[in-house]
Structures are given as C-alpha cells and as structure tokens.
Amino acid sequence: xxxxxxxxxxSNFIFSELVLEITEGTEDPYRVAILPFKGxxxxxxxxxxxxxxxxxxxxxxxxxxxxxxxxxPDNEENIVFNDFKILNVDYLVMGNINNGDVVYEVYDIRKxxxxxxxxxxxxxNKNRQLAHYISDGIYEEITGIPGISSTKILYVTQEKKYRLxxxxxxxxxxxxxxxxxxxxxxxxxxxDSRQVAYVSFETGMAKVFIQNxxxxxxxxxxxxxxxxxxxxxxxxxxxxxxxxYQDGNAEIYILNLRNKNLTRLTNHxxxxxxSSWSPKGSKIMxxxxxxxxxQLYELDLKKFNAKPKRISFEGNYNAKGSYLPDNxxxxxxxxxxxxxxIAMKYFDENFIRTLTIAKMDESPSISPNGxxxxxxxxxxxxxxxxxxxxxxxKFRLPTTKGAVREPSWSGYLR
Amino acid sequence: MIFSKFNVSxxxxxxxxSSCSSMNVTEETVYSGDVKTVQASTNNEDISYDSQAVxxxxxxxxxxxxxxLTSKSLQTLKSVVEALDDNSQLNVVLAGHADERxxxxxxxxxxxxxxxxxxxxxxxxxxxxxxxxxxxxGEERPIANGQDEESYAKNRRVEIN
Numbered sequence: 001x002x003x004x005x006x007x008x009x010x011s012n013f014i015f016s017e018l019v020l021e022i023t024e025g026t027e028d029p030y031r032v033a034i035l036p037f038k039g040x041x042x043x044x045x046x047x048x049x050x051x052x053x054x055x056x057x058x059x060x061x062x063x064x065x066x067x068x069x070x071x072x073p074d075n076e077e078n079i080v081f082n083d084f085k086i087l088n089v090d091y092l093v094m095g096n097i098n099n100g101d102v103v104y105e106v107y108d109i110r111k112x113x114x115x116x117x118x119x120x121x122x123x124x125n126k127n128r129q130l131a132h133y134i135s136d137g138i139y140e141e142i143t144g145i146p147g148i149s150s151t152k153i154l155y156v157t158q159e160k161k162y163r164l165x166x167x168x169x170x171x172x173x174x175x176x177x178x179x180x181x182x183x184x185x186x187x188x189x190x191x192d193s194r195q196v197a198y199v200s201f202e203t204g205m206a207k208v209f210i211q212n213x214x215x216x217x218x219x220x221x222x223x224x225x226x227x228x229x230x231x232x233x234x235x236x237x238x239x240x241x242x243x244x245y246q247d248g249n250a251e252i253y254i255l256n257l258r259n260k261n262l263t264r265l266t267n268h269x270x271x272x273x274x275s276s277w278s279p280k281g282s283k284i285m286x287x288x289x290x291x292x293x294x295q296l297y298e299l300d301l302k303k304f305n306a307k308p309k310r311i312s313f314e315g316n317y318n319a320k321g322s323y324l325p326d327n328x329x330x331x332x333x334x335x336x337x338x339x340x341x342i343a344m345k346y347f348d349e350n351f352i353r354t355l356t357i358a359k360m361d362e363s364p365s366i367s368p369n370g371x372x373x374x375x376x377x378x379x380x381x382x383x384x385x386x387x388x389x390x391x392x393x394k395f396r397l398p399t400t401k402g403a404v405r406e407p408s409w410s411g412y413l414r
Numbered sequence: 415m416i417f418s419k420f421n422v423s424x425x426x427x428x429x430x431x432s433s434c435s436s437m438n439v440t441e442e443t444v445y446s447g448d449v450k451t452v453q454a455s456t457n458n459e460d461i462s463y464d465s466q467a468v469x470x471x472x473x474x475x476x477x478x479x480x481x482x483l484t485s486k487s488l489q490t491l492k493s494v495v496e497a498l499d500d501n502s503q504l505n506v507v508l509a510g511h512a513d514e515r516x517x518x519x520x521x522x523x524x525x526x527x528x529x530x531x532x533x534x535x536x537x538x539x540x541x542x543x544x545x546x547x548x549x550x551x552g553e554e555r556p557i558a559n560g561q562d563e564e565s566y567a568k569n570r571r572v573e574i575n
Contacts, residue, residue, distance in 0.1 A: 115436060116438045117438075122444050126444050129447065177450075177451065178454055180456060181454070206522060206550065213449055214450060227526060273520060273522070294520050319520050360514070381559065413445065
C-alpha cells in the first residue's frame with residue numbers, strides 16, 4: 001500500500017443517505033468515464049449508480065457520466081480518443097448486458113487501447129453483487145490493488161433486541177445473523193469469511209460463539225465456567241485468540257480449533273485483552289493495563305518465552321489495535337485529551353496520525369486491501385458507522401436505525 | 415458441524431486468461447452470499463431483582479478506569495456483609511459495569527475487575543467464595559444514557575444482587 005498524505009482537515013458531515021465527503025487533500029483522482037451498459041436500460045442505470053458510488057467512496061476516483069462527455073461511442077471502433085483526452089479522462093468503461101450477465105471493457109485513453117475485457121455472470125436478484133464485482137474489476141485494473149466493493153461488513157445493532165448484522169461494504173443489503181435479548185459484542189470474521197466468531201451474553205455471561213454464516217450452525221468456542229471474550233482468528237483460520245477470565249483476571253490464550261487445546265500467552269495481574277494477529281500470524285498485538293493505563297503490546301509468537309513489547313507511547317489510552325494488511329503499521333483507538341479517536345502508526349515513523357476528530361470514535365476495522373478503515377461513531381448519542389480512506393475521503397454508512405456499532409470487515413469474497 | 419464442507423452455492427470461478435500482451439481478460443460468477451438468521455435463546459440465570467435479593471441488594475460506584483473501593487463503598491459493603499452473615503442461604507451475583515468511554519473489550523475486563531474487587535472484600539470479611547458469582551457487562555448495560563460525567567459516574571458500578 002502506498003502511503004498517501006492525509007490532510008487532517010475534516011469538516012462536519014452532512015447527511016442524507018450515503019454521504020461522500022472528499023477532502024481537499026485528495027491527490028489527483030483517476031478520472032473515469034462510465035458509459036451506460038447496452039442491452040438492458042433499467043439494469044444498466046441501477047448498476048451504473050452503484051458502480052459510480054463504489055468508485056467515488058474509495059476517494060480515488062472522479063466519475064464522468066455520459067452527459068458530461070463529448071461523444072458516446074457505441075462500440076470499440078467508434079471511440080474518438082481525443083474527445084476523452086480533451087476532458088482529461090484517464091479511463092473509459094463500456095459494456096453490454098445479456099441475460100443478466102455483463103461483459104465490460106476498460107480503455108486506457110492515453111494508451112488508446114483496451115486494457116481489460118471482463119465477463120461477470122450474474123445470478124437472479126443479486127444485481128448489487130453484480131455491480132460490486134464490476135466495480136472491483138475496474139478498481140483493480142486502474143489502481144493495481146484489489147477492490148473491496150464485493151466484501152462485507154459485520155456489525156451489531158441495538159433496538160429492542162441486539163442483532164448481529166452482515167451487509168455489503170456500502171452498508172446496503174443488510175441481513176440478520178443473530179438476534180438476541182442480551183448484548184452481542186466483538187464480531188470477527190474467519191479468514192475465509194464463511195464463519196464469524198462473536199461474544200454473546202445470551203447465557204447471562206460473556207461467551208464466545210462460532211457461527212457458520214450460510215447454515216446458521218453455531219457452537220460455543222470453548223466450554224468454561226468463567227467469562228470468555230475478544231475472539232480473533234489466526235490468518236490461517238486454525239486458531240482463535242481469546243480473552244479468558246478463569247485465572248481471576250483477563251488473560252490472552254490461543255485456542256487450537258481442531259483439538260481445543262489452549263496455550264496461555266499472557267500472565268500479568270493487570271488487564272490483557274483485545275488480541276489481534278499480524279498478517280502472517282507471527283505476532284499478536286493486545287491491549288494491556290500493565291503500565292497503569294491501557295497501552296498496546298506485541299508478542300512475538302516465534303520466540304520461546306517472548307516478553308510482551310510495548311509499542312504505543314503517545315497519550316494515556318491506546319487500545320484495540322489491528323495490523324494493516326501489509327504489516328506496515330497499526331490502527332487503534334487513541335485518546336487525546338477527553339476525545340477517543342481512530343489513529344494510525346506506521347512502524348517506520350515515530351509519530352501517530354489521528355484519522356478522526358470526533359469525541360467517541362471506536363472499533364476500527366481495516367478493509368482487506370488496507371485502504372479504508374470503518375469505525376463506530378456517536379452522533380448525538382446515537383451509534384453510527386463511518387469510514388475514512390487513506391486517500392482522505394470520509395463517508396458514513398447508511399445502515400438501519402437503532403444504535404449501530406462494532407464493525408468488522410471481511411476478507412476478499414470474490 | 416461448523417467445520418464441515420461448505421455450501422456449494424459459493425462456487426465462484428475467476429479465470430485469468432491472458433490474450434494480447436497488455437489486456438486482462440477475466441470471467442467470474444457472482445456468489446450468492448446466502449445468510450441464515452439465528453435466534454439466541456436467552457437462558458438468563460440472573461437472580462431476579464425483587465425475589466432473592468431483598469437484603470444484599472446494593473450498588474457500588476467507581477472512579478474512571480479505577481477498580482479500587484472508595485470509603486463510601488466500604489460503608490455499603492459492610493451492610494452487605496451483615497446481610498449475608500444474617501442470611502446464610504443468600505448467594506450474591508456481582509455484575510461489574512463500566513461507562514461508555516474506551517473500548518468495549520477493555521471495559522468488559524474493567525467491569526470484571528470491579529466485580530472481583532467487591533468479591534475480594536466480601537471474602538476477606540468472611541463470606542464463603544462459593545456464595546459469590548462475579549461477571550461483567552462492560553459498557554453494554556448503562557443505567558444512565560447521557561454523555562456527561564454524571565451519567566458516566568452512575569454507570570461505573572458493581573451491582574450486587
């Protein structure tokens with residue numbers, strides 16, 4: 001992932017549904033013209049809308065509509081490249097719909113050539129998914145990085161009941177995974193995105209459950225008399241790190257999911273919790289109160305009897321860390337004065353970058369391509385989900401009413 | 415069970431065929447993303463607030479990010495110990511809570527430490543440990559919903575029931 005300079009002047013959000021706020025710091029966006037797909041006018045405008053929003057939300061694209069253009073070619077032979085060049089269009093996307101399947105092509109205006117030809121086979125009633133696949137193909141072709149429109153986000157809502165929800169990365173297409181009268185916290189995806197682990201209080205005490213998304217089958221991760229919380233899957237999906245309370249204090253363990261063997265990682269009288277795995281699974285980061293206030297520590301799993309190493313030093317509250325997917329740094333919750341904000345630190349820099357400026361931001365979760373962070377905010381006491389991209393765009397997700405919190409981003413699903 | 419073979423509807427194929435030198439050609443099929451909704455059956459073993467807990471019902475409050483008992487709390491706890499001494503059948507559940515500031519998992523651990531602090535006091539004062547259950551709700555069950563110090567102070571508590 002390339003480091004993009006983040007301009008930290010974020011004005012207040014303005015809302016309707018999905019609000020896109022691209023800050024002035026955005027560097028040269030890719031300028032893309034998307035022509036209506038031929039063959040199905042209704043479906044085309046639905047797809048166009050979703051694709052255009054997906055690209056804009058990344059903060060890296062400026063999208064031209066047909067009406068902004070000088071000429072509308074209806075096939076490859078008719079493209080007048082100069083008509084696009086004059087408007088500084090970098091890429092042109094055109095396509096055909098045939099029976100719910102889409103063939104689309106991406107043209108590089110400067111090179112005057114076709115750089116991609118892709119077919120996406122649709123399935124009935126999954127037009128959003130179709131649009132997300134096309135968006136991800138376009139995004140990947142142009143940026144060289146896999147797109148995340150076809151990924152999903154888990155989160156928890158609270159109205160009369162608590163619900164564990166899953167939705168598309170744009171907040172649409174919400175579905176309920178679990179409904180309970182008792183709190184649900186800390187949802188976490190398995191690396192193959194087919195299972196989720198979470199903490200449910202349904203038995204009267206915090207316990208970790210593992211649930212298959214498609215079948216609804218679920219089980220307790222570990223049978224134990226005391227509380228269990230804070231599940232995180234190892235990158236290979238074979239282990240789950242957990243916080244156990246059986247020792248009279250919060251300690252981090254690794255559970256082997258195959259044989260249910262437990263390995264204790266921490267041993268300290270202060271709180272140790274919120275474990276997360278490095279991208280290759282060789283390190284575990286966690287929050288510990290051992291210095292007197294919550295700070296982030298790292299444990300090297302390859303070393304025998306390794307001592308936790310403190311890795312956060314600015315301020316008196318740094319918690320719930322997660323690694324960037326390329327292992328170049330970490331994202332975490334940082335308190336400055338009385339405000340809780342989302343912050344980032346690259347390992348090769350000796351300062352932190354705060355990404356948000358509200359009062360009560362929490363639960364950051366990073367997209368699988370490392371370009372976007374989704375997190376929970378409080379607006380007028382109400383929980384909502386917001387996102388910030390490393391290119392400086394900010395947005396909020398249009399989720400259902402009720403307090404929304406605890407977002408967790410899936411891996412790639414495509 | 416959970417780890418059995420996965421639903422075949424997730425079949426999605428991505429073919430990267432390189433044709434001419436610099437053009438990517440791909441083919442893929444949208445996956446269904448089917449979801450099954452589950453209802454949690456709450457089998458809550460909480461002791462009901464108005465039946466058993468007549469004598470030992472109390473709430474102990476704490477400072478921000480702190481788990482130590484204040485002198486005011488000790489007064490309350492003394493009467494809880496007396497109630498437990500007088501009623502040997504009585505058991506207590508100590509449920510620790512935190513205010514909403516800070517992360518949820520850290521607050522869950524903080525709530526547990528608060529419940530443990532109360533538990534230790536009771537045990538030191540002669541209450542048998544098998545009469546005590548401790549647990550935490552972290553910041554998940556506030557009793558005051560405001561975003562101000564007054565509400566936060568009410569939420570940093572251990573409920574004795």
